[in-house]
Amino acid sequence: MPRQDRLFLAFVLHRRDYGNTSLLLDILGSGQGRFPAIAKGARRPRQPASALLQPFQPLWLAVAGRGEVRTLTRVEGAGPPIPLQGRALLGGFYLNELLLRLLGRHDPQDPLFAFYQSALSRLAEDADLETRLRQFELRLLDELGYGVRLDQVAEDGAPVLADRLYTYEREHGVRHASERAAGPRLSGATLLALTNGERLADGQRREARVLLREILAPHLGARPLKSRELYQRWFGSGAIAESPQRRDPTTARPVDSEEPC
Template sequence: MSDAAVAEPVKRARAPSRERTVGTRVSDQPAFVLHSYPYKETSLIIDMLTRDFGRVAVIAKGAKRPHSQLRGVLQTFQPLSAGFVGKNELRTLTGAEWVGGMLPLEKTALLCGFYLNELLVKLLARDDAHPALFDHYVATLNQLAHNEPAPIVLRKFERALLKETGVAADLTRCTATRARVQADVVYVVDPERGPRPERADDIAPRVSGKTLLDMECEDYQDAATQAQSKQLMRFLLAHHLGGAPLNTRQILIDLLQL
């Protein structure tokens, strides 16, 4: 990974629990817009990823008005400093400022960005803080903006997302024997338990032990690892999404029609 693609470190803070954050006035919170949709005539409801409070829903009152200061600020993939308040799961946005320092996403990178956002909306519970995942999201956007290979960037983020949400199995240990995965053995991965040797009746993707070991250490240089990891992550994500479809491509099409 190039130095230019590494995001500037964000000062870490202990993530407050949900019980202590709902109803608290928050200011100067690092944040990104994941998704927004109209609310009444002049407002927006925004799904926002914040560093210390996780995914939160806020109402941006008057954001659709022609002269609203928020109108040009609440854009996807742009780092914000946000403030909000409220006692319910739907908070009220009190302010948002563009921080800057990141290149815009274009073409394929833009589609990949919407894919990341859709994964976060569908897999992250609200008010569940994941500071490390927020930092990984920032780094991933930077990598995409600097034209790093999208397949590798996406596989790393998908794996980080499953780890942070606590549903990623250890890919280095065989669940049947607890022995270390062997590079020359073919496995399937149980989404709830982890790798085991393949069987004739398996319908899950078959992957080599080398692919699993490569994924665990984030080494995607091998073409076979890239191909097999793509199929494996598609299978694992489908399981954890409970069959919910990913509509990223249609979202991008809709955006371009605006």
């Protein structure tokens, strides 16, 4: 659990109004894991904490209290906010939603915290959103003990070959493709790119997205992800129909209507 009155590096995963003047936050903290906290009076006029307590803003925090929900006692910026825009911003919301749905409370995950911070920075710097999201999904599964083997065929232990076609089944893993095989079909090249952390080629991105949705589905449950709904609202096929070249509302650049997450 968080140590009282000691500063630690943290990010806000989610925030909502609480009472008349406070905020209820979901925090991811280094050495702390995920936990809820109240920022008392943060919404009062001229209160600087409200502007700092936003997603993607590195923070130094201290907390107090012994219950499940802690109280923030100190809030300081730990650097400038990570500048996510457009699809990258929605990608950041998706990472936050995965952590909220999959991480238990008060379970320190320091390697995952460091990887999350790095993933946000890469989303801000790199146009290859889908490769970054797939890398984070696989790392999150590994850290939670749900890792999958994608470079080996489950039924006979054969190595995956780049020029072969395979399927993935939740109960078994990677299997040789056949007419009777269930699950998504994908190339060996896609499986190897995911295993090696390589940049996904244009033809591999959809395969990788479908695969990771299949792997994550039993852990996420049936409740829809809000980040996907938001992506469809901003960039969905209906909006594309209204404007043949749909543009990112934050950058005015053309965007692909297909969800990256």
